[in-house]
Amino acid sequence: xxxxxxxxxxxxxxxxxxxxxxxxxxxxxxxxxxxxxxxxxxxxxxxxxxxxxxxxxxxxxxxxxxxxxxxxxxxxxxxxxxxxxxxxxxxxxxxxxxxxxxxxxxxxxxxxxxxxxxxxxxxxxxxxxxxxxxxxxxxxxxxxxxxxxxxxxxxxxxxxxxxxxxxxxxxxxxxxxxxxxxxxxxxxxxxxxxxxxxxxxxxxxxxxxxxxxxxxxxxxxxxxxxxxxxxxxxxxxxxxxxxxxxxxxxxxxxxxxxxxxxxxxxxxxxxxxxxxxxx
Numbered sequence: 001x002x003x004x005x006x007x008x009x010x011x012x013x014x015x016x017x018x019x020x021x022x023x024x025x026x027x028x029x030x031x032x033x034x035x036x037x038x039x040x041x042x043x044x045x046x047x048x049x050x051x052x053x054x055x056x057x058x059x060x061x062x063x064x065x066x067x068x069x070x071x072x073x074x075x076x077x078x079x080x081x082x083x084x085x086x087x088x089x090x091x092x093x094x095x096x097x098x099x100x101x102x103x104x105x106x107x108x109x110x111x112x113x114x115x116x117x118x119x120x121x122x123x124x125x126x127x128x129x130x131x132x133x134x135x136x137x138x139x140x141x142x143x144x145x146x147x148x149x150x151x152x153x154x155x156x157x158x159x160x161x162x163x164x165x166x167x168x169x170x171x172x173x174x175x176x177x178x179x180x181x182x183x184x185x186x187x188x189x190x191x192x193x194x195x196x197x198x199x200x201x202x203x204x205x206x207x208x209x210x211x212x213x214x215x216x217x218x219x220x221x222x223x224x225x226x227x228x229x230x231x232x233x234x235x236x237x238x239x240x241x242x243x244x245x246x247x248x249x250x251x252x253x254x255x256x257x258x259x260x261x262x263x264x265x266x267x268x269x270x271x272x273x274x275x276x277x278x279x
Contacts, residue, residue: 020244062270063098067260070226075211077223077240080248082256084240085211086226088143091203093229095140101131104141107266114160118214120187129191139202144195144219147171148251150237170194171237198232205231217243217251228257 070086077084087162101151104127115126134141151171154161168174169190173181183188205228214225216238223240225231233252242250 060100062099062103062267064103064263064266064269065098066263067092067256073226075224076226077221080241081254082253084216084234084242084252085224085230085235087230087252087256088259090202090227090229093140093143093232094138096134096138099131099134099141101127101272103266104131104145106269107145107262108155110265110269111156112158113155114157115155129188133191133195137192138199139195142257142259142263143198144170144191145174145262146255147194147198147236148191149258149262150254166190172197194236198236201232201235202228204235205229214238216240229256 018112022185047236068089070089072083073085076086096160105116105125108127118126120126121129130141134137134144145155147170149156151174152161152165152169154165154169166187167181167185167190169187170193172190173185181193208228208231210228210231211224211226212231213222214231214234215222216234217240218238220243221240225234233255237252237255239251241248241253244250
């Protein structure tokens with residue numbers, strides 16, 4: 001059976017993918033690892049991580065912070081509990097250093113995500129791939145998770161999705177008119193290209209002056225945008241909400257809500273002893 005790291009041609013709705021990851025190590029004398037997140041320790045490998053069993057892992061301070069609530073300024077477009085003029089700060093959008101590999105793995109396990117147990121690139125787990133992609137393109141890994149969830153609900157799925165869904169994981173080169181991603185598109189391609197585009201749009205925004213006006217929602221709405229991060233997100237998905245839906249949802253409304261919820265869920269699930277330095 002192929003992994004999701006190839007062209008994903010072998011992955012379909014009825015393809016069986018094991019739910020368990022086998023780790024070939026000697027059985028510990030006294031305890032068991034409760035999850036992969038408890039098995040991750042620093043190493044000298046290029047990615048900076050390895051899997052290793054630990055009988056009593058010492059608490060490590062969590063550095064992940066809850067998303068800030070931007071101060072509403074005159075002219076901001078505030079609706080449905082989201083400030084679309086300031087979706088996230090530039091510092092939050094580019095913050096990679098505050099999140100560790102085991103933080104992502106712990107979160108994925110806490111929501112019973114298929115990404116927590118299914119290798120996506122050879123033997124590499126999704127948390128490792130997402131973290132490496134975040135570092136490579138300098139985009140907050142939680143922003144990547146939020147985009148995956150906004151576009152295809154990929155994170156909260158408990159079973160591996162279809163080939164069709166994986167081909168549009170990040171919505172890269174997909175729009176209302178169809179796909180331009182090509183046959184080579186798969187989870188890895190979408191993750192890398194989507195993160196690369198977000199970074200490119202952010203860098204483009206860094207050359208502009210703010211606040212500035214942007215047309216969104218199919219050109220029917222003009223809003224004030226206050227930073228490069230919000231500019232990048234509005235260029236990537238030029239909608240506040242999906243105006244074609246009968247209820248509030250879609251667009252950057254979902255991005256903000258997903259990123260907010262994901263970080264809060266992670267912080268709520270982290271051992272209290274590790275939160276002293278993060279709150």
